[in-house]
Amino acid sequence: MRLHTHNRSSLVGRLKKSRTSPSGVQRPPRLVLRFAVSTAVLLSLGAFVILTFVRQHAISQAESAAVFHSRFVVRSVLGDRLRPGDFSGHVGPDRTAMLDAVVHSDILVGDSRTLELYSRDGRITYSTSKSQVGTVPPDAAKARATLAKGDVAKAVETTDGRKVLKVFVPVPFIGSDEPAGVLALAQDYQPITQAGRKGLLPVIGVLLLVLLTLYVSLFPLLRRVTARLRGQVEQIEKLALYDALTELANRRLFHDRLEQAFLSAQRNGSGFALMLLDLDRFKEINDTFGHQAGDAVLEHFAGRLKSVARASDTVSRLGGDEFALILQGAADPASALFVGERICGALDEPFLIDGITLQLATSIGIAIFPRHGDDAEQLLKRADIALYASKESHTPVVYASEQHSADGLAPSSPRFAARSRAAS
16 A cells, blocks of 8 residues: 555656756856956956047147147247248248258257248248258148148158158238248157157056956955855755755756666666665654654655665655665666665664654665666656555565556556556
């Protein structure tokens, strides 16, 4: 007689149904790694934007200083020496000599490279580079635009293989409404670039210090979060793959281990035994002493099963008082029956639950791969049939063909009787 706290459905059917869900556990995302990577990316982008801004600002400041210098040249150094005729046509030798003396002594010092005077049509009337005099260079359009706007303009050019900043300054004269021409002063661009780099150094130092401080301060927090997440992942795995009450493998992990046992046995040409167990008189314990006592019995029974099983075996709780063992390498009935007898012997010692002594027994059905089936469903079905036979004999039973009829269940099985009644 089978005793349960609820109507027991087909064990084989439930195990087969459980196969539709994955046997593994999907790990949660690596939140700490994502946080670290995201923070590093965002900080890097922020640092790039800041550094770009600082560099451009430093370059802009240096260029503004160059523009101021060019304005100063027009207003102070050459202001009283220039004449409207210097912009109307080719400057004569005497004026060229005078301008050369002033330009080379007072203007072309430091980073200044060349000085040019443009007429209103963009032609060079004077230049420290004599080969340019009388020509209309490509930047003549810049000079004409400067005249049209009446304001300073600048352009970065390459002259004689060197990068320069050329500043175009309109030159007005008293009594004239429009500038007579344009003065262009070219200055070496390398100091401007260096100024931009120098402006970056303090900012880079500050950013590195901030980043280092941030990560040092966050490191203990990240370690704690990592440890907590690792513990939560382990707990999730435990809840997904192990029975919460007995800490044995649950049905999902059992089925996965059963599939692995098939693959290993087929690969090695060996066999294994599948053992299904349930406790006799468990319903009486629940009804008489309560579910708390029943849970304590299941915990004690699980402990005794683990003490008998080897490290390579899988001990699992399938639900209620139903348990299963996968015995690796037990390819013959004698080996499986030996383990079954050891389990029965482990139950000889009474259970002490809340001061009450209980003497329990278990029914054990055994099926051997490949002797009794070549797939999980068939092996489970025949182990379940042997379990019913064990209920009648009160000893571990290995499946035998005479235990079932043509439809796969023993006539004496309560399930067979129920099926027969339903069919009639």
